[in-house]
Amino acid sequence: MLLLCLVVNITLGKAQNHQAPNQKIQLEKNSGTIPEFLDELSKKYQLRFSYDEGIIPKTRYRVDKKVWQLDELLHKLLQKAHIRFRRINGQIILTRYKTSKITLSGTITAANNGEHLPGAVVYIKELGVGAVSNNYGFYSLTIPPDKYKVLGSYMGYKNATKETSLEKSLNLDLELQPSVAKLSEVMVTANDDKSKEHIESIKNTQMSTHVVEIERIQRTPMLAGEADVLKSIQFLPGVQSSHVGTAGFSVRGGGYDQNLILLDDAPVYNISHAMGLFSVFNTDAVKDIRVYKGAIPAKYGGRLSSVVDIRMKEGNDKQLTLNGGLGIVSSRLTVEGPITPKASFLVSGRYSYLGFTANKLASIFSEVAPDINHYGRNNEINFYDLNAKLNIELDKNNKIYFSVFGSKDHFFNDVFFENNTLDWGNQTGSFRWNHIFNDRLFSNLTLVYGNFDYAYVRHNDNRNFKWSANMQQQGLKLDFDYFDSPQSTVNFGVSVDRHLFAPGKITGLSDPSVVQPFALDNKQAIESAFYVNHQWGIGKRFLVNYGLRFSGFHNIGAGTQYIYNDDQTLTREEHFGKGEVMQSYYGLAPRLSLRYLFNETSSLKASYSRTYQYLHLVSTSSVGLPTDVWLPVDNNIRPRVADQVALGYFKDFYRATYRFSAEAYYKKLYNVIDYVDNADVFLNKHIETQIASGDGSAYGLELSLEKKKGKLTGWINYTWSKATQQIAGINQDKAYAPMYDRRHNLSLVASYKLGKRWLLSTNYAYMTGARMTAPEGTHISTYGQVTYFSGRNNFQLPDFHQLDINVTLKSKVRKKQDPRRWRSEWVFGLTNAYNQRNSFAIFHQYGRVGIENMYHMYLFGLMPSVTYNFKF
Incomplete structure (x- = not known):
């Protein structure tokens, strides 16, 4: 093995002395x-x-x-x-000394509710070494026997110190008390901010990573006063909205289908309520969110651009609590508490009456301003989501978790959909078993289930029909964490997933019906992976994290493969029986991260990662509609691959009050896909003929300045980026910018404490306008009227900019109040404060002679909101 350890010999003094022992x-x-x-x-x-x-x-x-x-x-x-x-x-x-060593291990939890704290820091001041807890709050340190002060730290919590005399291996659990005074000042923070100032020397190699604090999300101004997990991360550097006002997002020049969204390890395929206006995640049920934009850990795979790992709360094991809120578009309620001394539960639900609100507003506006009555008063825009979790401690070394999630949407708007309705929903489930083999080896076994179903219904006399589709994922994962020493940690594991696809079917709803039933063939695939990762500290300054992920993807019969010649003419078909392997792909994905610590307040980081993606989203929209269809790779569509390198500099100054970071990245993409002009993807059994593939690239610079302390906290982020792709048969074979290419992206997030009860929060966002393909005209062919395009993504929407404001009024706090008493707050919001008309899309009106008109669609203007939140 290459010797990386650099030994620094320090010679003090210039002359030699006799050095007598009794001198x-x-x-x-x-x-x-x-x-x-x-x-x-x-x-x-x-x-x-x-x-x-x-x-x-x-x-x-x-x-x-x-x-x-x-x-x-x-x-x-x-x-x-x-x-x-x-x-x-x-x-x-x-x-x-080559002394015998012992191991100090345990779990780090919140004292107020028993929640395990992932990413918490344990620090031994006397040795200058420490460890970071894993996703389940477990830590392990192997050190020489002696007397030590053990310090535990986690952002938003007070430090906890325990003195202990270690003569043999010891289990030491730490409970941290919430720091109530700081909760309102918590920001969306970089991963290293888990360390306090005096233990800032514990730095992770992980760059391009963010921890999103729930307290900050709940203070961030959002549409209609709805706290939103996924819209909040769009304020991070390198992350941008895939379309104005929607929950879908693009990361470092990647498409919105290149993001892996996990809820307690289960995949969530559709992340939006109400056609993207809100995300499906209820913040009251969420404990922790981690966003990986680059240097993605080897344990994750299956997407090219990012991973968003969302963890649900475990359920308060100290006392029964009730919290919720009432807003203008939805209400929510969460109940959690202990069942026995070793078990707890959580149930959290949200229901929206957005359609009712929209109809009432439309009625009011139609009377005072008749010209805007075209918004319609017959809307049916409703949704709900439900989270539940149960955790049981079997014994000191074994703990199990059950969690489920479900969401459902019904969408009808008499302006945009006339007689059509959309229905879609997610269902996920997770079973996890934590097992501690010994004080150094931790394991987690996970069974996951994910389901996404959607339907489009058209109501039009005898042409009534229903189009529906579905996909499922069933998986098993086994992960291990081995804590060899404070300088060495090894992670390894395996996973197997089964994918089931029902790409679509159509049935008539009237009797008689002119619609003939039709269904695409169902598909299934097996995806498997093995990974290993090693983090190794070299002296005080160098830290290296290197790993490898090997994955395989297998299409399984029964099914049919279609073989085409170069001009996409079908030449033959190959049929496979049930259980036969139709096609296999394999990928070897190395991961490498390096960190050099200049001093206690600044560091340089670099990373390289390769990622593979075996699933494609069939869609011609940038919005992320629920009618988009997921399909696996096959003999005609190969896996997408991305190589990314990044370099970053990080600096804290003014006693860790401010943090500056700069990251530059370059990403090369292979086998990216796009659709040919006038593509027909609806219920097309030969969908591969409508798709072309090629290569792409993305690069950019991300700058961030954050203020972490004081009455005024916040940050300002700026991203300059560029993305291109070149695909034979598209855009005259010339390189072009994808829909999600935005050159400039600026975001400002700030909170100011006006007093003990008042808090002012603001967001400002500016983005270069999104790209779209605008038709130049139409012509008549033997197939009918065909739209003509001069180039791919040849039109750019106007730039987006918007200011949102929230003012929060908390209930009075008494000095000796019972912590179980009713607490509440009012949140007054103003979305799009200066009523900017940001274009959502451009529509084309066709007439007898072709395109007769083009007009902008604006999503929403100035929108006030009021929300009442409570907790007991």
Whole structure:
């Protein structure tokens, strides 16, 4: 193995002394670090020391007298640091003892509700080493036996310190108290912010990663006062809305189908309510969110651009709590509490009456402003979602979790859909079993289920029909975390997933009906993966994280493969029986992250990652409609592949009040797909003839400045980016920008505490306009009227900019109030405060001679909101 460890030999002093063991030493001071004492000895007594600076802790020591014999003093100073010394060729050589080591391990939880805290920091000040808890709050540190102060830290919580005398391996659980005063100041923060200022030396190699704090999401102004998980992450650098006002998003030049969305490890395929106006995730049920834009850990796979890992709350095991809210478009309620001393539950629901609200507003506006009556008063835009979770501690080493999630939408608008309705929904389920083999080895077994179904119904006399489709995923994962030492952690695991696709079928609804029943063939596939990852600390400054993920994807019969020649003419068909392997693909994906620590407040990071994607989203829309269809790769459509490199600089200053970061990235994409002009993708059994593939690239620069403390907190992010792709047969074979290419993206998020009860929050966003393909005209062919396009994505919508404002009024807080008493707050919001008309899309009106008119569709203007939140 390549030797990466760089040993720094520090030689102090210029002249050699006889270095007698009983040489009399008189110190000028009786406290300091070991290097400070050695520096005084070398200068005053011309002693020469040689050592690896990585073995010397930065702890300050106090000695009880100032006059010593040389060896007596060295033994006193070095013993607690587990360092020995010897004399060689006129030098005093310092080396670490080869002592037996013991393991300190345990879990880190919140004292108020028992929630496990992932990413919390445990720090041993005397040794200058620490560990970060895994996704289930488990940590492990292997250290020499001694007396230590163990410090636990997590953002939004007070530090907890425990003194312990370690003579043998010990289980030490830590409970952290919430820091109530800081909750309203919590921001969407970079991953390293989990460390407090005095343990900031614990830095992760992981760059391009963000932890999204739920408290901040609930304070962020959003449409109609609805706190929104996925819209909040659109304020992160490198993340942008895939379409104005929608929950779909693009990451570093990737399509919105290139994002893996997980809820308790189960995949969520449609993330939107109300055609994208809101996301399906209820913030009251969510505990933790992590967004990976690059250097994606080896445990994740299946998407090219990003991973959004969402964890549900586990359920309060201390006391029964009730919280919820009433808004203008929805209401929500969450109940959680203990069942037994070793079990707890959570149930959280949300129901929307958006259609009712829209109809009432339309009626009011039609009376005061008749010209806007075209918004319609017969809307049926309703949705609900439900989260539930149960966790049971079987014993100290075994814990199981059951979690389920469901969402449903019904959408009808008499302006845009006339006699048509849309219905869609998600269902997910997870079973997880945490097992602690010993104080260094932790495992998690997960069974997941994900389902997405959708239907389009047309009501039009004897042409009534229903189009429906469905997809499922069933999976098993086994993950291991092995904590070898504070400098070395190994993660490894395997996963197997079964994908089931029902691409679509159509049935008539009237009797008689002119619509003939038709269904595309169902498909199934098996996806498997193995991964291993090693994080290795090299001295105090270098940290390397390297891993490998090997994946396979297999299409399974029964089914038919279609073989085409170069001009897409069908030449033959190959039929496969049930259970036969029709097509297989494999991918080897290396991951590498490096960190160099300049000092306690600044670092340089670099990363490389390769990702594979075996599923494609069949859609000609940038919005992410529920009628989009997911399909697997096959003999005609190959897996997409992405290689990404990134370099970043991170700096804290003014006593960690501010943080600056800059990241540059370059991404190369292979086998990206797009649709040929005038593509017909609806119930097309030869969909591959409507798709072409090629290569693409994306690169950019992300700048972020964050203020983390004080009455005013917030950040400003700016991203410059460019994405292109070149596909034979599209855009005259020339390179072109995809729909989600936006050159400039600026976001500003700020919160200001006006007093003990008042909080002002604002967001401002600016983005270059999205791209779209605008037709130049039409012509008549043997197939009918055909639309002519001069180029792909040849038209750019106007730039987007919007200001949102929230003012929060909290209930009065009494000094000796019962923490279980009723607490509430009013949130007054103003979305699109200066009523900017941002284009959502452009529609074309066709007449007898072709395109007669083009007009913009604006999603919403100025919108006030009022929300009442409560907790008991």
